[in-house]
Amino acid sequence: MKTGVAAMTERTDCVVVGGGPAGMVLALLLARAGVEVTVLEKHRDFLRDFRGDTVHPSTLRLIDELGLGEKFAALPQSRLDQVSIPGEHGTTLVVADFRLLKTKHPFVAMVPQWDLLDLLADAGRAEPRFRLRMNTEVTDLIRERGRIAGVRYRTADGGTGELRANLVVGCDGRWSAVRALAKLRPHEYPVPMDTWWFRLPRRDGERTALTPGMRKGHFAVVIPREGYFQIAYLAAKGIDARLRAEGVERFRERVAEVLPEFADRTDKIESMDDVKHLDVRLNLLSRWHVDGALCIGDAAHAMSPIGGVGINLAVQDAVATARLLAGPLRRGRVTAGDLARVHRRRLLPTLLVQAIQRGMHRGIVRPAIEGRRNGPPRSMVTLLNLVPGARFIPAYLVGIGFLPERAPAFARRD
Ligand SMILES: Cc1cc2nc3c(=O)[nH]c(=O)nc-3n(C[C@H](O)[C@H](O)[C@H](O)COP(=O)(O)OP(=O)(O)OC[C@H]3O[C@@H](n4cnc5c(N)ncnc54)[C@H](O)[C@@H]3O)c2cc1C
Numbered sequence: 280m281k282t283g284v285a286a287m288t289e290r291t292d293c294v295v296v297g298g299g300p301a302g303m304v305l306a307l308l309l310a311r312a313g314v315e316v317t318v319l320e321k322h323r324d325f326l327r328d329f330r331g332d333t334v335h336p337s338t339l340r341l342i343d344e345l346g347l348g349e350k351f352a353a354l355p356q357s358r359l360d361q362v363s364i365p366g367e368h369g370t371t372l373v374v375a376d377f378r379l380l381k382t383k384h385p386f387v388a389m390v391p392q393w394d395l396l397d398l399l400a401d402a403g404r405a406e407p408r409f410r411l412r413m414n415t416e417v418t419d420l421i422r423e424r425g426r427i428a429g430v431r432y433r434t435a436d437g438g439t440g441e442l443r444a445n446l447v448v449g450c451d452g453r454w455s456a457v458r459a460l461a462k463l464r465p466h467e468y469p470v471p472m473d474t475w476w477f478r479l480p481r482r483d484g485e486r487t488a489l490t491p492g493m494r495k496g497h498f499a500v501v502i503p504r505e506g507y508f509q510i511a512y513l514a515a516k517g518i519d520a521r522l523r524a525e526g527v528e529r530f531r532e533r534v535a536e537v538l539p540e541f542a543d544r545t546d547k548i549e550s551m552d553d554v555k556h557l558d559v560r561l562n563l564l565s566r567w568h569v570d571g572a573l574c575i576g577d578a579a580h581a582m583s584p585i586g587g588v589g590i591n592l593a594v595q596d597a598v599a600t601a602r603l604l605a606g607p608l609r610r611g612r613v614t615a616g617d618l619a620r621v622h623r624r625r626l627l628p629t630l631l632v633q634a635i636q637r638g639m640h641r642g643i644v645r646p647a648i649e650g651r652r653n654g655p656p657r658s659m660v661t662l663l664n665l666v667p668g669a670r671f672i673p674a675y676l677v678g679i680g681f682l683p684e685r686a687p688a689f690a691r692r693d
């Protein structure tokens with residue numbers, strides 16, 4: 280990497296901005312298709328706490344198709360077979376049962392996101408056309424004759440440079456710089472809640488299903504992990520400053536009220552610094568591209584944490600993008616029409632998942648955090664109890680999703 284302050288200009292076929300799940304999958308697939316691809320990632324490593332750690336059956340199938348199944352299986356992980364919701368009178372209602380899916384991996388694997396990204400980065404490095412530059416933040420887009428022709432970046436050591444390319448793909452997440460620089464503005468859907476993430480210790484064999492708690496106006500989702508629980512506390516949007524002002528003692532009480540079985544260990548939340556606020560967003564770009572640049576993953580559509588589908592949608596976007604754009608990139612010319620095809624392919628799955636999430640916000644989250652209900656709506660309970668196979672549908676929608684993508688032939692190593 281060039282150091283110092285002088286700007287340098289380089290060239291590649293495709294610049295991928297951001298090394299999250301969307302960026303790393305896209306870059307690996309394009310490199311396998313014979314496209315010169317460079318990922319610019321602003322952080323020095325992939326280590327980040329409380330990111331999406333759910334790897335769903337459709338992504339597990341893709342990992343197999345890419346020839347990475349064995350390495351993935353060797354990562355530390357836990358498995359979720361079911362999602363359940365507490366009923367009104369201490370009962371538990373299974374709402375999704377992944378074991379009903381006819382697939383090789385009928386479960387959600389809980390894997391630290393950095394392990395997944397490291398795995399993808401290692402696979403990428405085995406491809407001669409793959410480059411990954413950490414500590415490199417995109418700060419501007421290069422425009423030429425009305426078209427995006429590359430990016431300007433800054434490195435952690437103060438260097439700057441320009442990287443020209445036939446295509447810039449913004450995989451830079453929910454606060455995407457590429458999106459803002461390309462003047463693409465997402466439509467924001469109203470969201471009733473924010474989320475506060477923290478950990479509590481988990482004893483051997485304790486709780487294996489993902490089970491939310493709903494009680495007295497509190498809502499929490501407990502995700503069993505290896506040796507600990509990852510817990511999301513959901514409360515009304517915009518009250519982070521108030522929660523912090525109330526202090527850790529009051530936060531522990533809130534947790535104990537919604538999850539009484541954990542009252543014996545809330546002291547493990549030592550201070551509010553252990554509690555990470557997620558400003559929940561649900562948004563969607565009406566146009567995912569301008570000439571020469573495309574946004575995918577969270578950059579095109581931030582998802583609610585409901586269903587934990589963010590990673591998997593981002594990965595599916597990446598596979599569709601690689602499948603549709605590898606040819607144009609190899610030929611050296613990507614048209615606005617090519618980019619529009621990616622948008623058309625991925626719009627419906629995104630819209631449908633967001634519609635379901637908005638329905639869950641209205642029907643389950645809002646009544647719970649406003650203290651109007653301590654369980655799911657009665658109609659949902661009746662449906663799940665009466666309709667055979669009703670637990671298959673949510674499992675399919677979350678685990679496989681609409682229009683699932685398979686690895687293109689050029690990327691397969693199975
Ligand atoms: C606290 C939290 C919990 C979540 N839980 C879940 C879950 O359980 N399951 C799930 O599926 N999803 C979850 N999500 C959402 C999930 O993490 C995202 O949907 C998913 O990571 C999106 O992938 P992405 O590749 O589009 O973007 P990201 O994962 O956000 O990756 C973007 C990358 O771009 C980099 N970047 C940003 N700006 C620049 C720049 N200017 N230059 C260079 N690099 C840049 C960032 O450093 C980052 O590495 C959670 C999100 C959060 C914040």
